[in-house]
Amino acid sequence: MDVVREVRKKYCPAALLVAIGVALIMILSGHRELARGLILGTLFSIVNFLLMGMSIQLRMQKTRRASTIISFLLVMLRFGILVLPLMISIYYDNYHTVTTIVGLFMVQAVMLADSLRKMLLPGQN
Numbered sequence: 001m002d003v004v005r006e007v008r009k010k011y012c013p014a015a016l017l018v019a020i021g022v023a024l025i026m027i028l029s030g031h032r033e034l035a036r037g038l039i040l041g042t043l044f045s046i047v048n049f050l051l052m053g054m055s056i057q058l059r060m061q062k063t064r065r066a067s068t069i070i071s072f073l074l075v076m077l078r079f080g081i082l083v084l085p086l087m088i089s090i091y092y093d094n095y096h097t098v099t100t101i102v103g104l105f106m107v108q109a110v111m112l113a114d115s116l117r118k119m120l121l122p123g124q125n
Helices: 002-028 032-060 064-091 097-104 106-120
Strands: none
Touching: 002 032, 002 106, 032 064, 032 097, 032 106, 064 097, 097 106
């Protein structure tokens, strides 16, 4: 599972770095609640991505029926984890709900941006 580890090492720190950079701009412009929401969502996005990577190993080692059950339970766990930052941002005014949602998609956005970069600039890796 070296491929999963490499993907994690590449995209999780990049997502956090982007979120911190954007959050810093938000804080400097006086929008702390927006920054808090973005960081909160990004942290949970990373946790979700890490769980997804770990679940691949679990599903590969089981029978088809056990793999299906494990997959279903892990998806429910991941959805449950993604609900937490949404509930926090809804109940507490210190976190902005929209930026929390944006943060929840930060790892995917970084992956998409990297794919677009590779497609538009094929000679650079």
